[in-house]
Amino acid sequence: MRPDTAAFRELDTLVRNLSDQLAGYRRRALSAESRTRELEQLVAERDGTLIEVRADGQRTNQARALLDAKVQELKATAELANAEVARVQSAFTAAAEAATPQSVESELSRENERLRARLTEAGEKTAQLGERLRFLRQQIGHGADR
Template sequence: MRPEAAVFRELDTLVRNLSDQLAGFRRRALAAEARSRELEQILAGMTGKLDEVRQQVEDMQASRDAAIVQARTLEGQLLTARAEVQRTQTAFAEISAKALPGAMDEELARENDRLKTRLQDAREKATQLTEKVRFLRQQIGLGVER
């Protein structure tokens, strides 16, 4: 197996895992919104601390809204990363089709270098997305604990 193919598979796996994580964050955000509405209804009948509770609910909703915005941003970045992976795979397939079994000319070597650079860029983007998702997960966790 060629090293580039293994790296493509790894990147593709990372991108798919990131999609799954984003879907989980969206479900959590929606569940947090439903829970905050439920709490607001329960506490509406109480006296005294109602204003304080409402402020907490508003804070939770603001955190949820920020999490949803960030999740959408990450989804856009994920789509961009997927498109880059697809372009890289297409270029790799074209180069592989042109290559003769025993001959690797200068053009193929330059193209391989270019693909390695693109792969490294895609790897960095995937790492950044993973870090952002981890941060988002922490932020959602903090918002739910309130």
């Protein structure tokens, strides 16, 4: 065999091996590009989801802040209501203590005294009006005599 034929065959074998290797590399590169596109789509979808999740989180935080403010408002209202209940309870206790038979009786006797005083005063005023009326009748009667 001639040395140039052996070199040519060796070169031919090397070129074929190289082409096979390049074809393998090309297949791997295309496969990697395809996988990269798939991963980029997943990342884009996840980013969209992440943005939605962040927006939901912000809305949740805003709602929580509003609820906290409402809770504080309700606590203040409850404190006012508790104070009003305490005031009403003390007024009720005072009224219940004042409603004992002795206190009712003493209140009635005081009211009777006030009414007797008014009745006496009304009687005196009636007597005064009667005297004035008698005086006026006398004056009218004397005026007719003249």
